[in-house]
Amino acid sequence: MAIIVDKTQKRRDIALASKSIILDKGIQNLTIASIARAAGIGKGTFYEYFKSKEELLFELVEILMHAHNARIEAQLEQAERTPEKIKIFADFFYDEESGELRELYKMFTGISLLSPQEEMKAFQTECFDYYYAWFEKIIEEGIERGELKPVTRQMTGAIFATAKGMFIISETTERNCDLKHEIHTYVDTLMALLACEGEDV
Amino acid sequence: MAIIVDKTQKRRDIALASKSIILDKGIQNLTIASIARAAGIGKGTFYEYFKSKEELLFELVEILMHAHNARIEAQLEQAERTPEKIKIFADFFYDEESGELRELYKMFTGISLLSPQEEMKAFQTECFDYYYAWFEKIIEEGIERGELKPVTRQMTGAIFATAKGMFIISETTERNCDLKHEIHTYVDTLMALLACEGEDV
DNA sequence: AAAAAATGACTGACCGTCGGTCAATTAAAA
């Protein structure tokens, strides 16, 4: 043996070193050579740590996700009412702090749609399950506390998907709508409809 | 002059000739040469009619969209109540007839997310506006007829986006949920909440 | 403790492939 390198750590280092260029140019428009250059390593070394550009993206998303999750968790603990919690959840799609992760997530989704690989789907599923479990808990607590009608359960998946759909639309069309406002209005309106007291809106 | 070719028609012909291979392998995994071969033309000729693979995809989507629109329009005319109309609309995301267009739309969205070009966005916006206008009309009629509460207006965009979000999730994760059932349940539940008579669910 | 051997990290030259161009060719029209 010789020069034992912490492979896991170096993977992270390379990923983080290429973060800005990826966010700047988009992974699609980058060559492996330029990524390696940005990370200060040779092209061959890149392949020592990643199978492809896509794998680098995984790594980056995973790193940023951890930071994001910690932020969300802290915010959720402070929130009281269900609509607030859902909004914290949906913040991802428009707030400043999530900007970088959101941009990577966009590329990520694009790749998934274009060339559905097994690893890709597995990772997406992992992320989805993680956040969906959280979301379900919020809804379930809302029902238990009497803030939401039980029928909300039938809509959990759909509500979860709505913000994602709105985000994709806003990103792929010229409709530069105010995502924050639109999502908040949606959540407020829906929550009023789902509230147990017969508040007419 | 010599050999006057109907450029527009030939564009369509080339697009349709390469449809099956695109649906089969996915546009990402095809070379221009293989597309040209499938269409029975030389590589140079391909560039005479399309700037890129993406443009070919545009053409195909446009062709299939026209057929799809005609089908939808016919169905909508027969439908009576609002929930039915919305379901006809959402059919796109799971029914057999829309399979090919849906597959192309997936690739299309993927490209839009990965490398946002101006032309791409413009075309996506065009498609979006077309269908959204239709959708808005359905909701508006529902309100006028007294089937829906006026507050529905605040949610039109969000409801429109929901099926899209659910579709993207089902395509990018291993969650092979029954999209048709999930969407129908969502529509029924939401419509019940939005119905003017105070039907408790 | 010095030299030799072993090992793994690292690299860029190299190879095959692909996107895109263009000079040459074809064939209808004038």
Added chain:
DNA sequence: TTTTAATTGACCGACGGTCAGTCATTTTTT
């Protein structure tokens, strides 16, 4: 015959991916 739209595939540069060789460090031998 000349003109010109249409077509083509050979060609080029760039890219992804590989691999033989180099280097730095540890381990073993003397």
